[in-house]
Amino acid sequence: MSAVIEIAGLRKTFHTLRQGRRVAVDGFDLLVESGQVHGFLGPNGSGKTTTLRALLGLVRADAGRMSVLGADSPERLAEVAGRVGAIVESPQFFGNFTAHRTLRLLALAGGVPTTRVDEVLEQVGLRDRGDERVKGYSLGMKQRLAVASALLKDPELLILDEPANGLDPAGIREMRDLMRSLAAAGVTVLLSSHILAEIQLICDHVTIISRGRRVAYGPVAEVLAGFDQHQWQVRVAEPERAVELLGRAGLSVTAYPEHLVVTGVVDPELISRTLGEQGLWVRELVPLRPDLESVFLELTGDHPHPALPRQVDGAQPLDGVIDLDVRESREVDA
C-alpha cells in the first residue's frame, strides 16, 4: 500500500489578542494509505480542522513535513489538487438553485465535463432529487450534495471534515454506505469526527488526536484489541458465593448490582468450570469488548455525561465545503 497522506511533526500555534498563545497542533503525525477509509478522531478543539487546513495549504504550519499523493504540501499541492476533493468548512450553496444546477456551475467553474453531474448525483444517491431546490433539502441531503461537489473531478483522495455532523442515525448510515461505495470504487477517504460511534461504523482505520498530539492509530479492530482487558459479564443465582469461588480460584471479580465482571480471563470456560464444579450454574457469560468510546475516553481523558449520546461532546453546526479549487463564498439564499 502506498502513502496517500503523510504528516510528520506538524506544529501550529495561534496567537490571538484575547486568548494569547494557543498550541493547536503539537508535533502531530498521520499516515493514510491508499484504499483506506481513515477516521481522524478527536474531541472538539483537539486540532483536527487545523491539521486538515494546514495539509490543504489553508493555514501556514509552524513546523513539520506534509505530503499529499506524494507531493510536498503546501509547496507542490497545486500539482495534485485535481486529484483531491476536500470539504473543510460550511457548505455554501444557493438555496434557490437545484442540486443539478449547483453542480453544473461548479463543474463549469472547475473545468470538469458537465456529464459528471449526473454521475456524482447518482454516486451520492441524489439522482432522483437533483431537480429540487437545495433549500428544501434535509441536512443529510446537503451533506451528500457537498460530497457530490467534491467528487466532481473524480478524486483519488477525499478529505471530509465532520461529514456526518448533525445527522440522525439514518443519515449516518447513508453516509457510511456512501463512504464504503467510494472506497470500493478505489477512492481513499480521510474523514474527521468527534463522534466515536460514527468512526467505528464508517472507518477501517483510525488516528486519534488529543490536545494536538496523536495518541493512537491503526486498524480500528487493532486499536480496540490493544485495549481488550478480557472482561466477562457473568450472571449467576448466588452472586456473593460466585465472587468467593472465583476469588478463591485467583480470578479478579467486581460485583455490580445486576451482574459480576471478571477481568483478565482469555478462555471463559475457566469461569463456567470454576462455578459449575461447585454447583453454581452460569446464566449468562458475555464478553465485554472495548468500544472506541472507552478507548477514546481513556486516551483523551474526556468524560461525557452518561445521559448524553455516545459522543464526546455536543454536536457543532454543520461543517461545510471548501474544494481545493472552489473558493470560499457566502451562502446566498436569493
Ligand SMILES: Nc1ncnc2c1ncn2[C@@H]1O[C@H](COP(=O)(O)OP(=O)(O)OP(=O)(O)O)[C@@H](O)[C@H]1O
Ligand atoms: N484561527 C484560529 N485562531 C485562534 N485559535 C484557533 C484558530 N483555529 C483554531 N484555533 C484553536 O486551536 C485549537 C484547535 O482547534 P481545531 O478547530 O483545529 O480543533 P478541532 O479538533 O477541529 O475541533 P472541532 O471538533 O471543534 O472542529 C482550539 O483551541 C481552537 O480554539
